Amino acid sequence: VGRSAPGRYATERSNAIEAYGRAIDHARVDRDHVFLLGHSLGSDSIAGIYSRYEAVAPPSGVIFFDSTVGERMSLDVKAPLLIVNPNKDPDDRYTFGEFVVESRSVAPGGKLETSLVLIDDAEPGLLAPMVQGDEKLELHPRAIAATIEWLRKRHAGSAATDGARLESPRSGASFATSERPRPTADTARFDDTPLLASDHPARFE
Numbered sequence: 089v090g091r092s093a094p095g096r097y098a099t100e101r102s103n104a105i106e107a108y109g110r111a112i113d114h115a116r117v118d119r120d121h122v123f124l125l126g127h128s129l130g131s132d133s134i135a136g137i138y139s140r141y142e143a144v145a146p147p148s149g150v151i152f153f154d155s156t157v158g159e160r161m162s163l164d165v166k167a168p169l170l171i172v173n174p175n176k177d178p179d180d181r182y183t184f185g186e187f188v189v190e191s192r193s194v195a196p197g198g199k200l201e202t203s204l205v206l207i208d209d210a211e212p213g214l215l216a217p218m219v220q221g222d223e224k225l226e227l228h229p230r231a232i233a234a235t236i237e238w239l240r241k242r243h244a245g246s247a248a249t250d251g252a253r254l255e256s257p258r259s260g261a262s263f264a265t266s267e268r269p270r271p272t273a274d275t276a277r278f279d280d281t282p283l284l285a286s287d288h289p290a291r292f293e
Contacts, residue, residue: 101137105144112145121246123239124167125151128213135161142166149242151235153227154214155184159191168201170238172231174210181206205234 112119124147126134131152134141141147149168162169171188173180185204192200207214207230215225 101133104133105137105140108141109144119145121148121243123147123149123151125153125235126155127153129156131155131157132161135165138164138166148246149239151238153231154180154212155188157188158183159187162188162192162202163195163200166200168203168242170203170205170235172205172207172214172234174212174214174228175206175208176210177212180212203238205231207231207234 108122108124111117112122122145124134124141126132131154134150134152135157138150147167149170150165151170151172153172155171155173157165169192171185173185175181185206189202189204192202207228210216210228210231214228214231216228218224218226
């Protein structure tokens with residue numbers, strides 16, 4: 089493990105491609121529903137070699153936490169993209185957020201589906217203490233909630249496209265299958281469940 093091909097030194101990116109290929113080939117993995125997730129510089133790594141992931145098997149979607157991917161490089165990611173960024177630094181909101189959404193909406197060859205979530209109280213890295221005052225960190229709970237909501241919507245949409253009948257969700261889970269109203273303001277605010285709209289970012293308070 090650690091080489092993408094014989095005779096090549098292991099790198100972070102070659103390891104990632106090899107891990108992706110092994111996951112895709114695993115008997116218990118549905119290769120039609122595999123997503124990539126990059127955190128911070130990991131988002132840059134995914135965008136930088138996205139075509140290599142696509143050559144193995146096109147991902148169903150890509151998620152960037154605290155993205156470092158700008159407008160031009162984001163166009164290389166052809167799959168639906170969810171960006172979840174903290175909202176403290178203007179670069180997080182604009183350079184790696186709203187400008188990316190706008191660029192992908194007018195991408196050569198057609199609009200690339202993009203959703204943006206900005207989290208007001210999140211620190212850089214989207215990390216938060218597991219317990220108040222604790223030194224142990226975890227991903228911000230609202231980043232996780234936004235990702236789960238986005239994945240549920242993609243799962244529901246995929247099932248509908250395949251002509252599959254959506255069964256009633258198990259207790260504690262709910263799938264949003266009906267279209268929700270789009271926010272009218274430049275930045276929308278939501279209380280609990282994020283409304284992910286491709287044209288406007290959702291922001292939590």
